[in-house]
Amino acid sequence: CQHISITEYVPDVVDFIEKTVGKGFAYASNGSVYFDTQHFKKTHDYPKLVPAAGQATAADIAEGEGALASEMTGEKRHQNDFALWKKSKAGEPSWPSPWGPGRPGWHIECSVMASDVLGDCMDIHGGGSDLKFPHHDNEMAQSEAYHGCQQWVNYFIHAGHLHIKGLKMSKSLKNFITIKQALEMYTARQMRLMFLNQRWDKAMDFSDQTMDAAKSLEAKLNNFFGEVKAILRKDWTKTRQRWTPAESALQKALEKTQDEVHERLCDNVDTPEVMRALSDLVTETYKYMKQTETPQALILQRVAQYICKVLKIFGVIEGMDDIGFTSAAAASGEQAVAPYLDAFTDFRDAVRTDAMAKKNTDVLKLCDSVRDVTMVQLGVRLEDKPTGKAVWKLEDAEALKKEQAEKDNAANAKDSAKRKNKLQQDIKKMEKDLGPLRQALIPEDQYWTAGANANKYGAERDDSGLPTTDAKGEALSKKAAKGVKAEWDTFQKTRATLAEQSGGKPDEFVKERESELAKLQQELESLS
Secondary structure: OOOOOHHHOHHHHHHHHHHHHHOOOEEEEOOEEEEOHHHHOOOOOOOOOOHHHHHOOHHHHHHHHOHHHHHHOOOOOOOOOEEEEEEOOOOOOOEOOOOOOEEEOOOHHHHHHHHHHHOOOEEEEEEEHHHHHHHHHHHHHHHHHHHOOOOOEEEEEEEOOEEEOOEEOOHHHOOOOOHHHHHHHOOHHHHHHHHHOOOOOOOEEEOHHHHHHHHHHHHHHHHHHHHHHHHHOOOHHHOOOOOOHHHHHHHHHHHHHHHHHHHHHHOOOOHHHHHHHHHHHHHHHHHHHHHOOOOOHHHHHHHHHHHHHHHHHOOOOOOOOOOOOOOHHHHHHHHHHHHHHHHHHHHHHHHHHHHHHHOOHHHHHHHHHHHHHHHHHOOEEEEOOOOOOOEEEEOOHHHHHHHHHHHHHHHHHHHHHHHHHHHHHHHHHHHHHHHHHHHHOOOHHHOOOOHHHOOOEOOOEOOOOOEOEEOOOOEOOHHHHHHHHHHHHHHHHHHHHHHHHOOOOHHHHHHHHHHHHHHHHHHHHHHO
16 A cells, blocks of 8 residues: 655656657647647547547536636637646646646646556556546546557446435535544444445445444344354254254255355445345344254354355454454453353343242342443343343443443433323313313403403393393394303302312412423423
8 A cells, every 4th residue: 555645746747748748649738738639539439437528518527627627718729628737826836847837737646646556557446436527537548648558447446425314425515524423423333334235336325314224234233143152152062963954944045145145246246235135144044043942053153154254354343263243352252251151141040030920120120230231331232032041242342331322312212202292191181171260260240351251242241140242232142142151150160169179269279280280381391
């Protein structure tokens, strides 16, 4: 691996351009030097990567060349010609050249440095998909002109752009994120799995959804490796070794996956389909483990080792000989602590089973605390199984803490949402109940002129004191009069009930209820 800088290659750039001019593929103009695309097209294919760009408009060229395009108008023989050497303006960086002080063009830098390091032919060239034209096409053209060949690059690998939540990552869109920032939110392994789940040559989306999918796949694989290692820790040599149709079927599934992975990698390195095939193999193996009373350790080991082999190729797993995401050093440490963790897990299983039988919630909470707090701090995952036998797995302590924190936050969020829903229902009911109570506090002689009835009725009353006209002085209809009578009866009934419930202190009773309502509203606001 070499780290090189164009400032160290400026003399080489000048020599490269002089030779290209001498061959008739470039020309000087007003202190700058341009590549003659029309002359080059007489003996070479141009452009190769984006053939349609051969008919590019001035706007297309401007988009590709940026600010240089407008500066070069009038200096070029053809609009598709591009700068090999650009005359420097006052204050701009410049180096001496036969054409005057100037600086290298955009494309020439790559050609000169790559030619020095790799020679007159490059096997594989990478870059972003947006660099096909004009950058890579022009880079190839000037290099083929210089070296006198028809093909300077054998294979181009153009990667898709990184998108953030569906939009291309760009500082102008303010959705720019650095690797360091991403690694503060996710682990390097989760990031790698996220990229492997997407086509390398298409736009890659970095979002909550793609990262959740990566984390889910990581958990599935991690749990699988732990289950296999738990079986391998047992004295499996004393169990049945002869294969049944179940083992034969799993072996066929493994061989099918191996063939598919090979085919997918040969097909443009299709990593998403490779990861899907590995995930499907894990699913099939889980089915085998569930349906078989005593799963055979060796076939499980074979499946796990193959999956790890592929993941190691992708850089997802460290080490060479272990199963799982732990390093080889951690794997040797796992063997050392295995007897102690086995003994502790068996003891906890016995205590937990007894507590469940006796419905001792205090002891069960302690068992959960050991699993979710103590062992997590030590980097040990304990998984309780329906059989009553827990399985332990050694994992990265920090990753476990983060996972447990996410579980706790999710549980707290669920409890908060549940409490919020309960508060909303209680507030709604209390407000509904308080309405008639507040109305009942109105003195009888003011009932038809205060509260909800203010400005609703006229001053005329019947023998019972009920209004007979509306606010305009018009007589109430029979239906309206009947409604007034029913409302009055309800008012009287509510007053009587309130007086009984409040012990003769209705105002204090209603104030207490309003205070309770205010407390519930305040708690609801704190949860929002």
